[in-house]
Amino acid sequence: MPNNTKKSSQRRRFKVPSEFGQARQSRSRKNRPCDACRKRKTACVITSTPPCLFCKGRGIECKSSASDSVASGSALSASLFASAPAPQDATQDGPSSNSESPRIALNNIRPSSHSDSIEVIPAPCLQTLEDNENRTAHSMGPAAEQDTHFLASFRSDVLSGPNQIDAEFIQVYKGSEYPWDPPVHFCLLQDEFTAHDNIAREEASRAIEELVEPHGPTLIRLYFRHIHPVLPVLSKVRFLRQYTDDKTKLPASLRGAVYALASVFWKSEPSLQGSLHFQQHELADLATGSLQRELDSPNLAKLQASLLLLHMTPNRTDSIAHPRTWTSTAQAVAAAQMIGLHQDSEKWNLPSWEKRLRRKLWWATYMTDVWSAVCHGNPPHIYATSFNTSPVTMDDLRSEESIPEDLRSLVYSSNVGFDVASGARFLELVKISQTLREVIDCSLWLSHISRLAPPDSQKMEMKNRGRLVSLQGELHNWVTILPQCLTMPHLEGAISIISNNAPLHLAYYAHLALLYRALMNPATKVAKAMPSSSLRLWFGTALSDFASFTDFMSELNPENLRCFWGCHARSQLILCGNFIIYLFVLATESGDVTSAFSLLESFHDTLQRLNRQVDSISQLLLLPVSLRIDSFFTQAADRLRGGPVADSTTTTTSTLVAAPISLMNNP
Known part of the structure; x- marks a missing residue:
C-alpha cells in the first residue's frame, strides 16, 4: 500500500519527441523552441533555419539544449537581460581591443547542490546599452510609463504583432531596500524608420x-x-x-x-x-x-x-x-x-x-x-x-x-598615449563650470528678490551672498595653485598644440567677472554713491584681481590664437572686456579711475596688436570683443561732448579718464 501511495503521488511524465533546427511555427510541439524563447515563454518562430526571429533581432546565439528540462521561472531572472554582478574593471576596461567583441554574453549560472539533475540554461546578460544592432536604449525615469519597482517584479514587452517585439524593458540595476535607491530600467527599442x-x-x-x-x-x-x-x-x-x-x-x-x-x-x-x-x-x-x-x-x-x-x-x-x-x-x-x-x-x-x-x-x-x-x-x-x-x-x-x-x-x-595635462585641463574646467553654476544660482535668485519678495528673502539673500563670498575665497589664488602643466608659461617658446591651456584660463577669468558682478550687485547710481554698498565694498578687490586678465591677454601670441578655443571663447572674451568697462565706469576714487582705465587701455592695445598679427580665422575669436571695446572708446567721448556717435575710434586719454561719473549720469 505504501508503495502504491508513493507511486500515485508521483506525477507521470510524458515526453513528446521534438527536434530543433528546422522551420518552426508558433506553439509547434514537433520542433523545439530555442532556449531563449523557451525561458521567456514567447513565440519562437524560425522561418527556415535558425536563428529564430527573436535571436536574429538581438544578434544572440539561437540554440536548444539537449535536455527538455528547464529551470523554473523562479530560478532564473524574469528578464532576458537579467541583472548580474557588475563586470570587473580588469576584464571590461577595453571593449575596442577586439574588433568583433560580442554584444551579448552568457552568464554561467551554477544550479544549487540539491538540484544537480536539473539543467539550468545560461541567462543572457546585457553587456552594453550601446552596441545592440538596430536597437536603442532609452532611460526610464520615475515618471516613465510604468513604475520602476513594479517593473522589477513583473515585466512584459511591447508587441506590435504575434511575433514582433517593438520594445523591451530591461533592468541594469536591481536597486536596494531603500526607497531612494530604486531599480533602474531602460526601454530597449527596435529602431524602425521610414x-x-x-x-x-x-x-x-x-x-x-x-x-x-x-x-x-x-x-x-x-x-x-x-x-x-x-x-x-x-x-x-x-x-x-x-x-x-x-x-x-x-x-x-x-x-x-x-x-x-x-x-x-x-x-x-x-x-x-x-x-x-x-x-x-x-x-x-x-x-x-x-x-x-x-x-x-x-x-x-x-x-x-x-x-x-x-x-x-x-x-x-x-x-x-x-x-x-x-x-x-x-x-x-x-x-x-x-x-x-x-x-x-x-x-x-x-x-x-x-x-x-x-x-x-x-x-x-x-x-x-x-x-x-x-x-x-x-x-x-x-x-x-x-x-x-x-x-x-x-x-x-x-x-x-x-x-x-x-x-x-x-x-x-x-x-598615441594618454596626455595627463589634457585630463587635468578637462577636470579643472569641470570644477570651474560647477562653481560658475553656483554663481548663476545665487545671482539669479538675488536679481529676483524684488519681484518675488518671499517672506524669508533677507535670510536667503544673506545665505547666497555668503556662498558667493566663499566662492571668491576659493578662486582667489586659482592661478598660483594650478599644476605646472596647466599654467600659461607652459605655452611660451616652442608651443605644443596638446598643451593649449589658454581656453582654460579664459574660462576662469570669465567666471571671475561674473562672480564679482554678482558680489557687487546692484550696479546703480545709488550704490555707487553709498560707501557701504556691495559695489563699493568689493570694487577694490575686483579691480586688483582682474588686473591679471590683461596680463594673460598680453602674453598671447598668434600661435596661441590658432589653437582650438571652442564656441564659448568669444562670449567669455566679451564678458571679460565688458567687465573692464564696468569697472572703469563704476570707479569713484581718482586712483581707481586711473587703474581701471589702464586696464582698459592695455586690453585695447592687445586686441589691436593681435588683430594685426593673426590670420582671418583667428580674428573671428577677437571680433565681437574688439567691436565692443572700439565702440566704447568712440561713444564714451561722444556722449561726454553731447554730440552724435562718431564713426572714428579716435579719442583722448584725458577725456576718457574723466568719463565714469558723466557716463553713469548720462546713460
Missing part, C-alpha cells in the same frame, strides 16, 4: 565621405592632435576601431563633425600640401541635417556629434553668440538625459569602459550647458537636483586613450 528617412541618412553619409575623399584619415589625425586634447568627448580607441572596421557604422553626423572641426587646421601642418576643396560649413550642414534624423534613436555617438557640432567656426557677421548655440545645447542636454547620463551608472550592470564614457560625456554636457547659458544670459537647463552622476575622474579620462599598434596610423606619434 524609407525616406533611411535614404536621407545614407545620402548624407555618402556625401560626407565623397566630400572629404581622400583626406579622411588625415583629418582624423588632425582632429586628435588639435581638438581632442582640449575637448576629449570621444573615446579615442573605440572611435578609431569603429572607423577602421567600418566607418559607415559611425553616425554620419559624428564623422562630419570630426572632419569639419579638423579641416580648419589643415594649413597648420607643414607636411600637408595644397588646400582642401571644400569649406567647413559644407560638412557642418550635412552633419547637422543628418543629426536631426539620427536623434530619433539617440546614443553616445550621436550625443558626441551634438556636442562637437556646437564648435564650428562662427560667421564673420555674428557679433553676439548665435541663438543656435542655445537651442542646440538644449538638444544635446535632452539627448544625454534620454540615454540616462544624468543617472549614476557606477552600480549598473555595464562594462567599465561604458560607465567611464557615460560619466565623461555627462560632464562634458554639463559644462556645455553652463557656458551656453552664460552666452545668452539664460538659466541652465541642468539643475542640481536633476542628476546624480558621480564626478568624472582622471581614470575616466585615461580610459580608451592608449592606441594599440594596429590603429596608430590614424594618429600622430605624439597622440
Whole structure:
C-alpha cells in the first residue's frame, strides 16, 4: 500500500519527441523552441533555419539544449537581460581591443547542490546599452510609463504583432531596500524608420565621405592632435576601431563633425600640401541635417556629434553668440538625459569602459550647458537636483586613450598615449563650470528678490551672498595653485598644440567677472554713491584681481590664437572686456579711475596688436570683443561732448579718464 501511495503521488511524465533546427511555427510541439524563447515563454518562430526571429533581432546565439528540462521561472531572472554582478574593471576596461567583441554574453549560472539533475540554461546578460544592432536604449525615469519597482517584479514587452517585439524593458540595476535607491530600467527599442528617412541618412553619409575623399584619415589625425586634447568627448580607441572596421557604422553626423572641426587646421601642418576643396560649413550642414534624423534613436555617438557640432567656426557677421548655440545645447542636454547620463551608472550592470564614457560625456554636457547659458544670459537647463552622476575622474579620462599598434596610423606619434595635462585641463574646467553654476544660482535668485519678495528673502539673500563670498575665497589664488602643466608659461617658446591651456584660463577669468558682478550687485547710481554698498565694498578687490586678465591677454601670441578655443571663447572674451568697462565706469576714487582705465587701455592695445598679427580665422575669436571695446572708446567721448556717435575710434586719454561719473549720469 505504501508503495502504491508513493507511486500515485508521483506525477507521470510524458515526453513528446521534438527536434530543433528546422522551420518552426508558433506553439509547434514537433520542433523545439530555442532556449531563449523557451525561458521567456514567447513565440519562437524560425522561418527556415535558425536563428529564430527573436535571436536574429538581438544578434544572440539561437540554440536548444539537449535536455527538455528547464529551470523554473523562479530560478532564473524574469528578464532576458537579467541583472548580474557588475563586470570587473580588469576584464571590461577595453571593449575596442577586439574588433568583433560580442554584444551579448552568457552568464554561467551554477544550479544549487540539491538540484544537480536539473539543467539550468545560461541567462543572457546585457553587456552594453550601446552596441545592440538596430536597437536603442532609452532611460526610464520615475515618471516613465510604468513604475520602476513594479517593473522589477513583473515585466512584459511591447508587441506590435504575434511575433514582433517593438520594445523591451530591461533592468541594469536591481536597486536596494531603500526607497531612494530604486531599480533602474531602460526601454530597449527596435529602431524602425521610414524609407525616406533611411535614404536621407545614407545620402548624407555618402556625401560626407565623397566630400572629404581622400583626406579622411588625415583629418582624423588632425582632429586628435588639435581638438581632442582640449575637448576629449570621444573615446579615442573605440572611435578609431569603429572607423577602421567600418566607418559607415559611425553616425554620419559624428564623422562630419570630426572632419569639419579638423579641416580648419589643415594649413597648420607643414607636411600637408595644397588646400582642401571644400569649406567647413559644407560638412557642418550635412552633419547637422543628418543629426536631426539620427536623434530619433539617440546614443553616445550621436550625443558626441551634438556636442562637437556646437564648435564650428562662427560667421564673420555674428557679433553676439548665435541663438543656435542655445537651442542646440538644449538638444544635446535632452539627448544625454534620454540615454540616462544624468543617472549614476557606477552600480549598473555595464562594462567599465561604458560607465567611464557615460560619466565623461555627462560632464562634458554639463559644462556645455553652463557656458551656453552664460552666452545668452539664460538659466541652465541642468539643475542640481536633476542628476546624480558621480564626478568624472582622471581614470575616466585615461580610459580608451592608449592606441594599440594596429590603429596608430590614424594618429600622430605624439597622440598615441594618454596626455595627463589634457585630463587635468578637462577636470579643472569641470570644477570651474560647477562653481560658475553656483554663481548663476545665487545671482539669479538675488536679481529676483524684488519681484518675488518671499517672506524669508533677507535670510536667503544673506545665505547666497555668503556662498558667493566663499566662492571668491576659493578662486582667489586659482592661478598660483594650478599644476605646472596647466599654467600659461607652459605655452611660451616652442608651443605644443596638446598643451593649449589658454581656453582654460579664459574660462576662469570669465567666471571671475561674473562672480564679482554678482558680489557687487546692484550696479546703480545709488550704490555707487553709498560707501557701504556691495559695489563699493568689493570694487577694490575686483579691480586688483582682474588686473591679471590683461596680463594673460598680453602674453598671447598668434600661435596661441590658432589653437582650438571652442564656441564659448568669444562670449567669455566679451564678458571679460565688458567687465573692464564696468569697472572703469563704476570707479569713484581718482586712483581707481586711473587703474581701471589702464586696464582698459592695455586690453585695447592687445586686441589691436593681435588683430594685426593673426590670420582671418583667428580674428573671428577677437571680433565681437574688439567691436565692443572700439565702440566704447568712440561713444564714451561722444556722449561726454553731447554730440552724435562718431564713426572714428579716435579719442583722448584725458577725456576718457574723466568719463565714469558723466557716463553713469548720462546713460
